[in-house]
Amino acid sequence: MSDISADKLPEGPIIKGKLSRDDVIMRLGMVVIALYLIATLVFPLWAMLSKSFSTYTFNLSAYELQVSDEAGDYSGEILTPAALNDKMQVLSETDLIAGSDSRMGLTQFFPDFSFRSPVMYQIRNTSETGRFLVGSELKTGTDWLELDSNTFRRVQLRPEKATGLGNFVSYFSTPALFNSIKNSLVIAVISTVVTVTLAFWFAYALNRSCMRFKGFFRLVAMAPILVPSLLPGIALVYLFGNQGMIKELLFGASIYGPIGIVIGSVFFTFPHAFIIISTALAISDGRLYEAAASLRSTPWRTFWTVTIPGARYGLISAAFVVFNLVITDFGLPKVIGGQFNVLAVDIYKQVIGQQNFEMGAVVSVVLVIPAIFAFAIDRLVQSKQVALLSARSVPYQPSPNAKTDRIFLIYCLLVAFFIVGILAVCQFAALIKFWPYDLSFSLTNYDFDRMDGGGWASYFNSIKLGLFTAVAGTCVVFFGAYLVEKSNGFRTGRALFQMFAMLPMAIPGMVLGLAYIFFFNNPANPLNVIYGTMAILVVCTVTHFYTVSHLTAVTALKQMDREFESVSASLKQPTLKLFGRVTVPVCLPAILDISIYLFVNAMTTVSAVVFLYSPKTSLASIAVLNMDDAGDIAPAAAMGMMIFYTNAAARVIHLLVSRGVLKRTQAWRSR
Amino acid sequence: MTEAAAPLQTYLSIDNLWKAFGDFLALKDISLEIDEREFVCFLGPSGCGKTTLLRAIAGLDLQTKGTVMQGGKDVSNLPPSERDFGIVFQSYALFPNLTIEKNIAFGLENTGRSKSEIAVRVAELLALVGLPDQGAKYPAQLSGGQQQRIALARAIATNPGLLLLDEPLSALDAKVRVHLRHEIKELQRKLGVTTVMVTHDQEEALAMADRIVVMNHGVIEQVGTPTEVYRQPASLFVADFIGEMNQIPASAGAEGEVVIGGSTLKSQQHGFGAGSAIVAAIRPEDVIPHGDGARSPGAPDEIETPENAFEVTVAEMEFLGSFWRCRLQHEIFGDSELIADFSINAVRRLDLAEGKSMTIELPEGRLMAFAPAGEAA
Amino acid sequence: MKTTTKLIASAAFSVFATVAAAETELTVYTAVEAEDLARYAEAFNEVHPDITINWVRDSTGIITAKLLAERDNPQADVIWGLAATSLLLLKSEGMLEAYAPEGVDKLDPKFVDAGDPPSWVGMDAWVAAVCYNTVEAEKNGLTPPTSWKDLTDAQYQGHVIMPNPNSSGTGFLDVSSWLQMFGEEDGWNFMDALHENIARYTHSGSKPCKLAAAGEIPIGISFAFRGAKSKAAGAPLEIIVPSEGVGWDMEATAIVAGTDDLEAAQKLVDFTVTREANEMYNSGYAVVAMPGVAKPVEHFPEGLLDAMIDNDFEFAANNRAAILKEWQSRYDGKSEPKN
Incomplete structure (x- = not known):
């Protein structure tokens, strides 16, 4: 019998486990992917940070x-x-x-x-x-x-070159520059309030009413994800510009500026807010509503005491996600911002317009701060949301109510009209020969080779980038997530890896792109060879969208039985066999989700790659930006819609693959 | 229960094993020997360290200190893949996208067996676990009990020297559980494989194990056959955890005597110094009923006045199917009640009813004395 | 292209194309319109079929940024078609190889770097002008301006767009020309007044004219060639040459110091000053470096050549940072859009 008082670990060495071949392989794999993240994320950001402290001063005694x-x-x-x-x-x-x-x-x-x-x-x-x-x-x-x-x-x-805070001093002594901080915050806050409100009622209608056409509305709500964020800007020019179709609705206010940015931001952030809030509403507990009803609570009171608290994490999370998207977005304010300066555009102006890389780095550092802040709060809230999810609850079943259902239907129709309208205007604009003087239909605006921006080649480059990113990114992300989730021991390494994997979400695309210039364009860097190639675009895009992909993979992997690896080891089978035979097939739906996510984002991203593309690797999304920049707005709209159709097609293919191939590989799911 | 078998070779021996999670000690200086072909259960409440010990034996979570010898070989620091065991988890951990056949064959691949050999072995195993024609199905198409049998088949497919079962039956409903525990026990006997099972269900442990290792707070409280741990619990914890046990605050009298509420009763030998605080304990079924003080007419009067007998009042009776559970009051118990299980016959014979009084005997050999909880035995 | 990369590339392709491997390759950075590049390369290859040009094309700002970023490890051999102000910037970084191409004496001296030998030679000029949408102007009851100063008139409030000099070379040449023509103080006073009428500043130099062509704004300060193109495309545009004179910048050619193949680079630069090359530039530009070559371009405004100011590129380059800083503090900080 043991002596209970002996509860101190005796002196002497701790047993060190012998590593199995699998452990070694897993750790090597993790080290490789961690090195990848260090080289593509940590080092560039470090290079950027040090650049922001690299100053130039006149040394008058020299x-x-x-x-x-x-x-x-x-x-x-x-x-x-x-x-x-x-x-x-x-x-x-x-x-x-x-x-x-x-x-x-x-x-x-x-x-x-x-x-x-x-x-x-x-x-x-x-x-x-x-x-x-x-x-x-x-x-x-x-x-x-x-x-x-x-x-x-x-x-x-x-x-002379020096190191110091000089750039920051001059940044904060230039009102033209630091005014942008206020502008960016104001725009982000207004857009957040509007988007979250609109998306909440939309999600509410879809989850809590018995109105018709829910599938259609769900589809429409997701459409903005398929286009670059600057496309709504182009549509707004056609709608509310000085030659706009319905510019009277603005009562003389100019669309170029905060109004335009807010409307466009609402458009492109709507699906993000909608998904999050919809999820939150879907998991609310129906029993609470029964309790409220039995207590004869008024609907209004039930709404404030049950619905809102139940969805609060979703609302907060959606708010910070939207805030982050708006404040870091570059394409939209570039197109429609007019004289209204925001941080992301400042970076572009400093770097491209003035070749002032140091100041670009300073603005980047300034922009990262609210982005990281918003990101941190979002993570905090998300972790609480998960706890809510795991609680056992009964899904809420809405009951029909002719009057409210009709109101919701009308509301959803209005939102859908807004979203479809924006896209339709772009498509219409693309087909008009010369707005507003020659309204005949023509395909001249699709003759991209005649415009700046790389022509049709850029469109095919984008598809190439999308495919490469989807394939390479999915492999790296999923394998990395697997290693982190399922390898034994090596705790510090795994925690560090997890941190690296979460970091990209907090880093605005502009900042990442700029950091890449500093790091990869350094001739002393052996990785310099990928600068100016498709490879750097793929790497940058994968890294930029790493976090969400990683979380998707981790969520899927967490649903796998923790003991598969133990069983496999006890059966003396290599872990990689288990990975190939079981893990990958079982996680195939998540893997496909990651692929389509990466593809769609690679097609639409502007901010991350705007500093990195070369003439040979120009991209469709960049072409939209550049054609708009050059004043070729109609072709820009045409290219934007090409991206939309391509992404829509990719989605359909994704759906078919999910339905078709998965039916075979996932036969085990059905009983 | 099986008798303590003829001397067998020690197959698994654990020596001074410690496991620390940061400052928390999950296992404290565990030493244990398990014989060849033995079926051992680790029994204890959740958090007692039983699963940690199992995972240390498997090499899934390495111990902090101490050695594990398996089949005469030191495996203390080997990864699971270099040890020799099969394992079954509570969750079954069947690969959901592989058919039953493929699941069982998983460990047979890459072992130099040909495809047809594997097929033969798989069929044999399916027959062994009583699911001969389910091979083409997917795990989700089977019931929980069937899935667990497949997990078992997969674990023994490669004839491991040691079979580890981590709460294999906890996820199943009561009937299936009882049925399956017999099957597993049968199978284990047939194969003669040394087996360690972790469970928190004492009934399961009593029914299946050759020996039970009762654990609490990272230490082994007792190792013994089911009868031993039930009849002769080594500590109040074991006594309380396994079966029902009345616990009466008392003090030690002379050797072989306990003092309850001022009355001195004969008890087992206990080794406590006179006057020290103890807990007197007796199982409800060990309380012997003797009818009321005013003997009912026609009742047999075989009893003199036995030792350790006294009159109590029946406060409450609860019918539990095969017996009656009675709550008995007496001044020496103070506010608490003594629980006694009486057979239906005895209740009828003694015409017991709530509010009546009766004489009971606490047989000397069944009345135990333990150190109060939280003190060293 | 660096030797090593070239070696790898040629090694990779030698199996398939032994002829191609024998050729010399030059990496040429340019900001010339994409549609012209193939033509330029073709004309050059008629003379030197053994030299292959690898174009790296982007807007003036980005190419300049790229060159500056690659200061310590230049990737380009030759720059063919970049703003002279940018080349001066590169020159002051010591990044250009001075070279007097054969026949440089035939060029207008205005188009040749003052150094001896010159660090760069000009090709053609693009000239500022005002694009004026007659239809929209009429709708708004505007009278056509004839001078820069006219544009400060209250009737044009909210009807003028110009490029932001911080991001557009055209915008900068406007600002620098005003400062040169009107003098520092009057120049800034003029811009203060003009700013009151500006609807917004665009990022690119061609956009104001395209916006004017599309009727999005009646008046766009841009460059003449862009206006001529839009007019040719059918836009109701008038291209106005302000009477005080117009700023201009030129596209120029230079050899990047440290090129691997100086000989081939010199051959290319020699070609860029030939009459043949100048004729080629003329199809896109009304003003070219070799006198007497230029033929009139359709829709190009009359009197533009005479209106070109005597541009002091050194002033522009050396004061660029200071001017932009001043401009930014005056106009970029006031962020609210005007109506």
């Missing part, structure tokens, strides 16, 4: 100057611009903060400067790394350079 007398003799003292500035206080500390592209003339330090003066100047760098320009001629080295007054006027100092 140069020496000497002024001659009128005869050209240098007898005066040797000056530095720093000393001159100390004396005259021309520039303050913040004036010395620069961008990579900044220049500084020197004549401001000589109040009596005249370019006609016979006075000569000589200038030199005090170190080998110093740089200044004469005109656009780059001068390095420490030799004295003699210049006449007229040429001295053309001397421009170049800033």
Whole structure:
């Protein structure tokens, strides 16, 4: 009999298990996928962060100057611009903060400067790394350079690279830039409130009423997922632009700006909010309603005491998902935002417009903060939602009520009309020859090869990207999820992996894309070879959409019996055999879901790839953006609708595959 | 119950085994030997460490310290795939997308057997578990009991030296459970495979095991045959966990005596010092009924005044089918009641009814003394 | 293309195409319209069939960004068709190989870098202009403007669109030309007044004209060639050349310092200054580097050439960062749209 008092672990070494071949394979696999995530996520983000601290400043003491007398003799003292500035206080500390592209003339330090003066100047760098320009001629080295007054006027100092908070200081001292924070937040909050409200009643109608055509409405609600987020922007131009079909409805307000962004955001975030809220409403407990009814609670009271609390996690989660989607979206404000600056577009403007990568990195860091915040809250809420799900409850069965059912039907028809209307307008616009002057139908807008943006090749590139992403992404994600879920021990490794897998969702596409430039475009990086190829687009897209895919895979794997691996090991069968024979076939529905998710998103994503595509790998979604940018709005609409039809077709194929192939492989599901 | 069998070789021996989850010690210094062909049950409430011990034996969750020897070989740090066992889980863990045949054949593949050999073996196993013509079905098409038999067939397909059963019957309904436990026991005898079963169901353990290992809070409370653990529980925990047991706060008298509410009663030898607080215990079925004090007319008067007998009042009677459960009151029990199970015959014979008084005897050999809960035995 | 990649590529393809492997390849970065590229390459290959051009094409901003990003490891051999302001930027980074192509003396000196030897040579110019939608203007009761200053008139409030200089080369050449023509102070005053009339700033330079063509706005500040194209496509456009003069930028050619194949690169740049090449540029541009070559382009406004200001590219390049910063603080911060 044991001695109960002996409840302290004796000294001595802890047993270390011998690794089986399977353990070794699993760990290697996990290390490989973790390395993949590190190389495609952690390192790039790190590169971006360090870029945001990489500043340029004018170092006024890095140069020496000497002024001659009128005869050209240098007898005066040797000056530095720093000393001159100390004396005259021309520039303050913040004036010395620069961008990579900044220049500084020197004549401001000589109040009596005249370019006609016979006075000569000589200038030199005090170190080998110093740089200044004469005109656009780059001068390095420490030799004295003699210049006449007229040429001295053309001397421009170049800033030095340094590390520090200078970029952030200059960001927050530029109202044009930090105003965007407020704009982005305002837009995101308004869109969130509107979308969640609309989606809630839509989901409510579908789950809690007995109206007709529920299948149709469900289908329509999901349609916006199939198009790039900027497509509603194009439709809004046609509807409410200065030549808009129904611009009178805005009563003179301009669609270019917050109004346009909000309407478009509501369109493209609607399905996301709808799915989440619908799930929350579907799992509410019907017994609570019976209890409420037996207590003679009014419907209104039941709504506030039963329905809303039951769906609250869904509502909160939907709100943060929508918030995140809106604040990180780039395509829509780019198209319809007008003068209304938002963070995501700022990144684009800084990088593409001004080649100011450092400032782009700073805005990215600023944008990541609300995104991570929203993401963290969403995760927190989701975990509670799961607990709610596992509770045993009776599904609510709505009972018909002619009056409310009719109201809901009308409401849903209006929402459906909005969604279908936006898409129909795009399709209509694509077929009109020259809005509004030549309203005949023609296919000229489909002649993409005549436009900027890569032509039809970009469309086929997108399909290629979609397929590659679906195949490669599904393999990586599912295998990675399997390793994390089902391997033994190695806890720290698994926890770390799990964290890496959750990270992408918090990283806006723009930020990821920019981070990729910094990391992959570095010639010292051996992975540099994939820069500018289809591979980097695939990698970026897979990483960008990793989290949701990973969660889908993990959910499916969690439903698998935990003991399969134990049984297989006891039968001395390799785990990979189990993986191939059992895990993959059983999880096939989830695997197909991941594939279609990745495909559709690869077709529609703009933000993640806008910095990364090359002319040979231009994409349909980017073409929409670029054609709109160039003013070819109708072809942009045409391309956008091509993406819609392709994704719709992919969905149908996905459905057929799910129904057909699954019928064979999943025969065991039916009794 | 089987008799303690002729000396058998020790097949599995566990030595000073510890398992820690962080600061929590799930197993504390477990040592245990299991003989060849023996059927051993690990019995205990949930969280007592029985499953942890099973998983350590299997190598599924490695122990923190200590050794496991199987068939004379040290397997302490080997991964499951390098040990020799078959395992059946509560969830059956049948591969849902493979047919019954393929499930059973899963472990036979890659072992040098030809396809036809595998087919023969699968048919043999299906016949063994009594499901000869179900091979082409999928697990979901079978009942729970049938599925568990398939899981068993899969586990023994490769003739493992050790069969581990982790609560194999808990997911089944009562009737199937009783039926299946006989079948498993039969099968185990037929195959002679050393078997360890984890269960929280004492009835199951009593019915199936050659020896029961009762566990609580990560330690072994008692190891013994079903009769031993039932008749001679080693601790109050075991006494309480297995079967019904009256527990009466008392103090020790002289050796072989307990003092309950001031009355000294004869009891088993107990080894407690006189005056120390103890719990006196007796199983309800061990209480002997003797009729009321004023003997009813016509009743046989074979009894003198037995030792340990006294008069009680019947407070409550509950008919449980094959016997009556009676709650008896007496001043020495204070507010609590003594539970006694009397046969239907005895109740009729003694004409017992609620509110009547009667004489009972607590036989000396059945009245036990334990240290109160929470104190070392 | 780098030697190693080239080696791998040629090794991979040598089995199938031994002839192709013998060719020289040049990676050429360009911002020229996609539809023109094939024509350019074809014309070049008539003279040098042994040199294959691998085009990397994108908008001016992106190509410039790409080149700057690749500063330490240039991927391009030659730049053929990028804004001179961008090339000056690259020059000041020491990224260009100075080279005087054969026959450079035949070009208008305005189109050649001042350095000796020059770091870049111009090809053609694109010129700012105002696209004016007559139909929409009439609807709004507008009178056509004749000068930049006219555009500050109150009648145009909310009816003008121009490109954002922070993202568009055309936008920047407008701003830089105004500062050069009107002087710093008056230039900014002019823009302050113009800003009151601007409906919004677009990201790209061609969009204002396309929007004007589509009637989305009556007046779009854009460039002349774009206007001519839209007009040819049937849009009710008038292309107005403001009387003060118009800003312009040129497309130019340069060799990237550190190219693997300097000889082939020089051959290419030699070709880009030939009469033949200049004639080729003329199909898309009314103004080309070689005097006397340009033929009139349909719908191109008259008097445009004379209106081109004496553009100081050095001023534009060296003050670019400062101008953009100033512009941004003046106009980009006021985010509310105007009506």
